[in-house]
Amino acid sequence: MAANMKVKERVAKKQTLCGALMLIEALKAENVKVIFGYPGGAVLPIYDKLYESGVFHVLTRHEQGAIHAAEGYARISGKPGVVIATSGPGATNIVTGLTDAMMDSIPLVVFTGQVASSVIGSDAFQEADVLGITMPITKHSYQVRDIHELPKIIKEAFHIATTGRPGPVLIDIPKDMAVAEAEFDYEQDVQLPGYQPTTKPNHLQIRKLVEAVSQAKRPVILAGAGVLHANAHEQLKQYAEQQNIPVIHTLLGLGGFPADHPLFLGMAGMHGTYTANMALYECDLLINVGARFDDRVTGNLAHFAPKATVAHIDIDPAEIGKNVPTKIPIVGDAKEALIQLIEQNGKRPDVSEWLNKLNEWKREYPLMYKREPGVLKPQRLIEMIHEYTNGEAVVTTDVGQHQMWVAQYYKFKQPHRWVTSGGLGTMGFGLPAAIGAQLAQPEATVVSIVGDGGFQMTLQELSVIQELNLPIKIVIVNNQALGMVRQWQEIFYEKRYSHSLIPNQPDFVRLAEAYGMKAMRATTEEEAEYVLKEAFATNAPVLLDFHVCPGENVYPMVAPGKGLHEMVGVKW
Amino acid sequence: MVKRIITMTVNNRPGVLNRITGLFTKRHYNIESITVGHTEAEGISRMTFVVNVDDERIAEQITKQLNKQIDVLKVVDITDQAIIVRELALIKVAVTPATRGEIYTLIEPFRAAIVDVARDSLVVQVTGEPEKIDALIDLLKPYGLKEVARTGTTAFPRGSQRASSTNKSLFII
Numbered sequence: 001m002a003a004n005m006k007v008k009e010r011v012a013k014k015q016t017l018c019g020a021l022m023l024i025e026a027l028k029a030e031n032v033k034v035i036f037g038y039p040g041g042a043v044l045p046i047y048d049k050l051y052e053s054g055v056f057h058v059l060t061r062h063e064q065g066a067i068h069a070a071e072g073y074a075r076i077s078g079k080p081g082v083v084i085a086t087s088g089p090g091a092t093n094i095v096t097g098l099t100d101a102m103m104d105s106i107p108l109v110v111f112t113g114q115v116a117s118s119v120i121g122s123d124a125f126q127e128a129d130v131l132g133i134t135m136p137i138t139k140h141s142y143q144v145r146d147i148h149e150l151p152k153i154i155k156e157a158f159h160i161a162t163t164g165r166p167g168p169v170l171i172d173i174p175k176d177m178a179v180a181e182a183e184f185d186y187e188q189d190v191q192l193p194g195y196q197p198t199t200k201p202n203h204l205q206i207r208k209l210v211e212a213v214s215q216a217k218r219p220v221i222l223a224g225a226g227v228l229h230a231n232a233h234e235q236l237k238q239y240a241e242q243q244n245i246p247v248i249h250t251l252l253g254l255g256g257f258p259a260d261h262p263l264f265l266g267m268a269g270m271h272g273t274y275t276a277n278m279a280l281y282e283c284d285l286l287i288n289v290g291a292r293f294d295d296r297v298t299g300n301l302a303h304f305a306p307k308a309t310v311a312h313i314d315i316d317p318a319e320i321g322k323n324v325p326t327k328i329p330i331v332g333d334a335k336e337a338l339i340q341l342i343e344q345n346g347k348r349p350d351v352s353e354w355l356n357k358l359n360e361w362k363r364e365y366p367l368m369y370k371r372e373p374g375v376l377k378p379q380r381l382i383e384m385i386h387e388y389t390n391g392e393a394v395v396t397t398d399v400g401q402h403q404m405w406v407a408q409y410y411k412f413k414q415p416h417r418w419v420t421s422g423g424l425g426t427m428g429f430g431l432p433a434a435i436g437a438q439l440a441q442p443e444a445t446v447v448s449i450v451g452d453g454g455f456q457m458t459l460q461e462l463s464v465i466q467e468l469n470l471p472i473k474i475v476i477v478n479n480q481a482l483g484m485v486r487q488w489q490e491i492f493y494e495k496r497y498s499h500s501l502i503p504n505q506p507d508f509v510r511l512a513e514a515y516g517m518k519a520m521r522a523t524t525e526e527e528a529e530y531v532l533k534e535a536f537a538t539n540a541p542v543l544l545d546f547h548v549c550p551g552e553n554v555y556p557m558v559a560p561g562k563g564l565h566e567m568v569g570v571k572w
Numbered sequence: 573m574v575k576r577i578i579t580m581t582v583n584n585r586p587g588v589l590n591r592i593t594g595l596f597t598k599r600h601y602n603i604e605s606i607t608v609g610h611t612e613a614e615g616i617s618r619m620t621f622v623v624n625v626d627d628e629r630i631a632e633q634i635t636k637q638l639n640k641q642i643d644v645l646k647v648v649d650i651t652d653q654a655i656i657v658r659e660l661a662l663i664k665v666a667v668t669p670a671t672r673g674e675i676y677t678l679i680e681p682f683r684a685a686i687v688d689v690a691r692d693s694l695v696v697q698v699t700g701e702p703e704k705i706d707a708l709i710d711l712l713k714p715y716g717l718k719e720v721a722r723t724g725t726t727a728f729p730r731g732s733q734r735a736s737s738t739n740k741s742l743f744i745i
Contacts, residue, residue, distance in 0.1 A: 135590060135591050318633065321629065
């Protein structure tokens with residue numbers, strides 16, 4: 001408290017500070033609780049000031065770990081994740097994370113060191129054109145050329161990262177700028193005439209949608225991550241119930257609508273449920289709320305929602321009409337749009353026949369897999385984790401088969417519990433993301449479910465988990481293969497398993513033990529029961545290596561180039 | 573393919589041009605020409621793009637994507653407005669004593685000027701709509717073109733928008 005007062009006084013006095021201290025004061029003013037980073041030559045002046053700043057800094061073991069941890073933190077806390085990396089290799093190591101955050105609209109403020117202004121452009125030691133490299137993968141970026149501008153730049157960066165459609169903003173700080181001094185004034189207003197996101201939806205378009213809903217026979221809502229970014233889950237439920245419209249989620253939207261709700265049809269897309277995909281094919285009114293019609297959701301666009309009038313609510317006008325022709329465009333915040341729709345309280349459409357059909361499909365074509373004695377099915381494993389955590393855990397994943405099984409079988413009841421790499425599909429995302437997620441919600445049960453392939457891309461972060469004693473449960477769905485690649489090779493490449501089988505994986509249990517972490521292995525359902533029970537009773541990190549049935553595939557499936565109605569693997 | 577003329581005002585900050593041309597590359601849009609220069613307001617530049625797109629939907633996407641850039645203040649696709657479209661070209665054409673006079677007569681209706689004279693060449697400067705410049709270049713080609721430099725299109729909505737695109741052809745020369 002006293003320290004806080006001191007900061008306020010200093011800020012009010014517009015003290016002269018060096019760049020490094022400006023950064024630290026700005027972080028405090030933005031109420032940043034944790035930053036993720038890795039030191040190096042160009043950021044030494046910043047790290048020197050961090051030393052006794054009181055800012056909680058997590059030293060990951062690789063910059064990629066830092067940025068994925070920041071993404072996990074942002075996803076769960078709803079606040080921007082903050083990253084510091086040094087120039088050159090430090091900065092290039094965060095490129096994957098920046099792209100991931102850009103694709104999935106995750107707010108990040110990323111500081112990179114840069115060589116001194118005087119040598120920029122001379123191919124100096126650890127120099128990289130970070131601004132040039134990251135331009136297409138950031139929402140915006142800055143290089144500090146005048147120390148007087150730094151407070152304004154940081155303030156703008158936080159504003160841009162967190163408003164409108166969220167995204168990563170990068171600030172490149174030459175080494176001399178960290179030591180140069182100027183007056184620190186953080187009270188100024190952000191003025192960006194070129195950046196005025198529309199949040200209030202157009203009333204006329206809202207009325208058009210209300211009219212379309214009242215006439216609809218087979219309406220459906222496709223809800224994406226925009227619902228979660230806008231914190232509009234309550235309104236989504238209220239609106240769906242008011243109008244009696246069934247809801248489908250995209251991969252990233254999961255949790256926005258309770259999975260156990262009778263109006264929920266499941267996830268759409270390549271590995272979505274039969275009911276969700278057929279509903280998209282058969283519907284006459286499709287209301288997209290905060291989803292971007294990704295190709296993994298739509299399948300072949302020529303066959304996508306062929307009978308539907310499309311309405312699209314999105315904060316980003318460029319997403320509307322990008323992939324799917326849209327009759328009713330609504331630019332705005334999902335929450336504000338849904339509130340307006342609820343207030344309109346339009347005529348409820350007659351959907352009894354439609355709901356009957358959907359319920360019949362749900363009964364007839366549920367998600368399914370075959371349980372076999374003595375074998376641990378990955379789907380069963382996810383169901384067991386769901387049971388042990390009561391469907392309330394924060395779950396992080398990488399990309400691939402395990403990710404799809406979690407999306408299918410971990411029935412998310414609540415929002416902001418699901419952290420996965422959707423758009424970019426980044427292997428190695430899940431483990432570091434869990435660090436950020438756990439720090440954002442220290443009380444939550446965090447389960448990081450990863451594949452044996454992706455785990456090995458960022459496993460060095462076990463060290464951080466152990467050091468901070470974060471009680472994360474790490475679940476390796478180990479099929480001794482790059483499962484999704486193997487599955488595609490089986491189906492589309494005549495079982496030519498080119499470089500996708502890894503029979504000689506290391507002993508993950510002993511590996512975790514080398515990091516000082518408790519670890520167990522299970523190869524059958526019975527063993528899985530035992531180790532899960534033990535792991536969830538432990539208030540410390542635990543790594544669990546589950547040897548699952550290696551040849552298992554993710555079904556149902558829409559093959560690439562096919563329409564959603566052409567799913568395979570729906571029934572045995 | 574449809575040709576669209578898009579003009580925009582941007583903050584004159586380092587990297588802005590890079591961000592915008594990068595966006596065109598990333599989204600696979602073909603740029604035919606770009607011009608950039610200062611405006612009447614300090615710190616604000618105007619850019620004019622001519623792009624070739626498959627259809628209106630892509631043209632709309634381009635303006636939307638450009639609008640998302642923080643340093644882009646205003647984007648307008650002015651193709652269908654009453655506009656003034658101009659380009660400047662410098663054309664170095666080979667001459668002999670016999671053809672020199674001929675070229676002087678030939679360029680006159682184009683209101684072009686001779687801005688450099690050498691023993692065996694002339695430099696012709698011409699401004700106007702790109703079609704007019706094409707036409708002059710075509711006429712000069714038989715004499716032997718040594719070098720051509722074109723600025724690319726810059727464009728501007730007319731002060732009065734009473735007339736729609738139908739009378740655009742009146743303004744060609």
